[in-house]
Amino acid sequence: MNKQNSAVTSVGLRVATVMFQMGIDGLPRNYELVYEAYSGNNPELTKGFIAIGKHKTQKALDELGRKFLPHHHEESVAARTNERMRTEITSFIGLLEEEQSSLSDYSKIIDEASRSFSTDGEIDRETLSRSIQQLSMATERQASKSEALVAVAAEQAAALEEVKSDIDNFERMKFVDPLTGLANRRAFNKAVARVYSNPDLPMMCGLAFVEIDDFQRFNAKGAGDHAIRHVGQLFQGANREGEFIARLDGNRFAFLVNSAAEDEIMRVIDRMRAAAAMRPVIISDNGTGLGNATLSIGVAMSTIADNAARLMGFAEQALAASEKEGGDRATLFSRNAPASAGEQKGWMIYKA
Incomplete structure (x- = not known):
């Protein structure tokens, strides 16, 4: 048997023995943690495993696992995703509030123009011209803001799709x-x-x-x-x-x-x-x-x-x-x- 095969076999046998002797539950995350600790591939993990002491509680093992094997503790992945989603949603709500305020201003200008157009009596050409100009400028501004909102909304939709893709890929690749x-x-x-x-x-x-x-x-x-x-x-x-x-x-x-x-x-x-x-x-x-x-x-x-x-x-x-x-x-x-x-x-x- 060559040295590499002997070493791998020795580690695997020690892992099974150690888990049994220490009363460590046969959970998937425990087996990988103990295997990594005894393989010597990660000296810091090995030191941390030894530092726990002879009586290794599941809580202590999980604390060590969160540090060195985060893929076993998916709540950290969920927390990062949640933070990104919260940022995207907060940003989008801000855009909608800005759009709502802009529409409110636009509505006021339209209302003022409407009153000037519906006034009985002689038409004040200067007032009418001013109203038309204000309405035209407001319409252009609103159209520009609406286009910007659509563009930002499209970017955020792409960002959210990327988040979903990352989660799906994480779920798939963590077991491959x-x-x-x-x-x-x-x-x-x-x-x-x-x-x-x-x-x-x-x-x-x-x-x-x-x-x-x-x-x-x-x-x-x-x-x-x-x-x-x-x-x-x-x-x-x-x-x-x-x-x-x-x-x-x-x-x-x-x-x-x-x-x-x-x-x-x-x-x-x-x-x-x-x-x-x-x-x-x-x-x-x-x-x-x-x-x-x-x-x-x-x-x-x-x-x-x-x-x-x-x-x-x-x-x-x-x-x-x-x-x-x-x-x-x-x-x-x-x-x-x-x-x-x-x-x-x-x-x-x-x-x-």
């Missing part, structure tokens, strides 16, 4: 991995949490953690992201049943396969492995082939775990077993392994 177009870790955390939304009756499914073997080989050629995107696209093409697929981080993916049957779970896993091996990774700039991507996979069934943290922990252990055996295989963590498995009792190993 930008490199592959698959679901991201946040979406994965929510999906795993839903498995145990009813603790007494968890969803029947299998969780698979997946890593690209010998990923350093692709990184050394400057094709790490290309390999990840390539494998993600092959997974999408092979996902005929519409199972949940996410890219978590680095060269790691995850599947949630809806089935209570282990053999059905492994058939889906085998199809994904075959898809990854179907086409070699090719650097598009010069057409250089880097060979096929093989996968190490660890699978655990929801039926053998009573919460999301344990399910992920079992899948991590299965993944570690696959990598220890040299990769290019899938390991199922199962309570139904045959007695002949010897020292590997409790495991079923599927090889290519």
Whole structure:
């Protein structure tokens, strides 16, 4: 197992263990917060996590999350949007009040002109001329102001449409991995949490953690992201049943396969492995082939775990077993392994 794969597996296993030992609820935002704290990618977050102390309340975790993972606390996004909307609406109300005042002045001029036109007796040409001139000038001013109001109203309508687009885009992209177009870790955390939304009756499914073997080989050629995107696209093409697929981080993916049957779970896993091996990774700039991507996979069934943290922990252990055996295989963590498995009792190993 290369150092990068070992490090990722180690972090994932520690996260599941720490959450269980510290009694941290298996909420999606908690898993990502603990993962980031233990991965070492954000030293300040790690310091903040340690500073909370041994007993980490949900309130303290959320305060830390608001600072470092604001996407989990959508009220801050809503607050910013609300402030922008309030500014736009206040501005528009001001324009309407100005328009109302202008119309009132215009109405007075029209009223005065009307009185001069309807006066009985001899017509005062000078008064009539003055009234016509005032009415003409007032009409031009009002028309100009109305045009300006229409233009500003159009600008504000465009601004409000932009706000709506930003909100829609935020809702869409916060659960999408930008490199592959698959679901991201946040979406994965929510999906795993839903498995145990009813603790007494968890969803029947299998969780698979997946890593690209010998990923350093692709990184050394400057094709790490290309390999990840390539494998993600092959997974999408092979996902005929519409199972949940996410890219978590680095060269790691995850599947949630809806089935209570282990053999059905492994058939889906085998199809994904075959898809990854179907086409070699090719650097598009010069057409250089880097060979096929093989996968190490660890699978655990929801039926053998009573919460999301344990399910992920079992899948991590299965993944570690696959990598220890040299990769290019899938390991199922199962309570139904045959007695002949010897020292590997409790495991079923599927090889290519």
